Amino acid sequence: MRLRLDLSYDGAGFRGWATQPGLRTVQETVEEAIGTVLRLGTRPALTCAGRTDAGVHARGQVAHVDLDDPVEPDQLARRLRRLLPPDVTVRAVTEAAPGFDARFAALERRYAYRLQDRPARLDPLARGHVVAWPKPLDVDAMNAAGLLLTGEHDFAAFCRRREGATTIRTLLELSTVRRPDDALLVTTVRADAFCHSMVRALMGALVAVGESRHEPTWARDVLLAGERDSRVKVMPAHGLVLEEVVYPDDAGLVARAEQARRRRDEPPARESEGSVDR
Structure with a gap:
């Protein structure tokens, strides 16, 4: 029986999603809770839509777990909420549709990054989950740069490389708005x-x-250079939230998972050789 779990968590107290020996992670915490509730001899393995880094939060994380014996999803959700610590919660547990895979069946992931560049408006x-920034930011310039980065590209200049994994991605949106009520900057990132x-x-x-240190076209130049640039600062983790994971309807799950398993940097003849980290 495959179950879908919809999860939310405050990432401050976790060393990211993925299990790491001796460290507190979201994956290990939820897996242990499931094993305890169901009295399993071994901890079940969760597969998530996107492995968040240490300190990154999630409102809309999705995972799946395979169980040997059927369970009542709503009852499992209630028992997990009672057992889990207050910085992680299970919003829902449902029986997964045929072909559902939390990772490979996803069409897109949506993140939000929150910044406050006006100290007087900063809410303590x-x-x-909001990064205080000491200098005023030009939203129009940020959006001009964001437009130049959208589309399918090799994002090696903005990624930490992993052996055997491609860095080609399709960036669907990179846009920033300043909220009128509190002047907070919210950047939506979809891919x-x-x-x-x-x-x-x-x-x-x-x-x-x-900050006007570079023109918007500079971001595109960094992208095309294809390697990490020391002028690009990796921003603090606590401003980032995984807000939503989007999936096709049930009829499209299998096709989407098969498509997502293909490496985009290989010729079609080799596309069937197995799954890789996307």
Whole structure:
């Protein structure tokens, strides 16, 4: 039986999603809770839509777990909420549709990054998920740079490389708005998938442009150079939230998962050789 879990968590107390020996992670915390509730002999393995880094939050994380015996999803959700610590919660547990894969069936992931560049408007109660920035930022310039980065590209300049993994991604949106009520800057970042540190590096490029240290075209130049640039600051983790993961309707799950498993940097003849990190 495959179950879908919709999760939210405050990332401040976790060393990211993925299990790491001796460190507190979201994956290990939730897996242990499931194992305890269901009295399993071994901890079940969760697969998530996107592995968040240490300190990154999530409102809309999605994971799946495979169980040998059927369970009642709503009852499992209630019991997990009682057992889990207060910085992580299970919003829903449902039986997964045939072909559902939390990672490979996803069409896109949507993140939000929050900045406050006006110290007088900074809400101290929001300091855990809003980055205070000491210089004013030009939203129009940031958006001009964001437009130049959207589309399918090799984002090696904004990623930490992993052996055997491609850095080609399709960036669907990179746009910033200033909220009228509190002058908070909120950047929406949408892509079919992300590689390690990509969102926070993209934010570093936008901030550099927003401070008028570079023209918007500079961000595009960094992208085309294809290697990490020391002028691009990887922004703090606590301003980043995984807000939503989008999936196709049930009829499109299998086709989407098959498509997502193909490497985009290989010729078609080799596309069937297996799954890789996207």
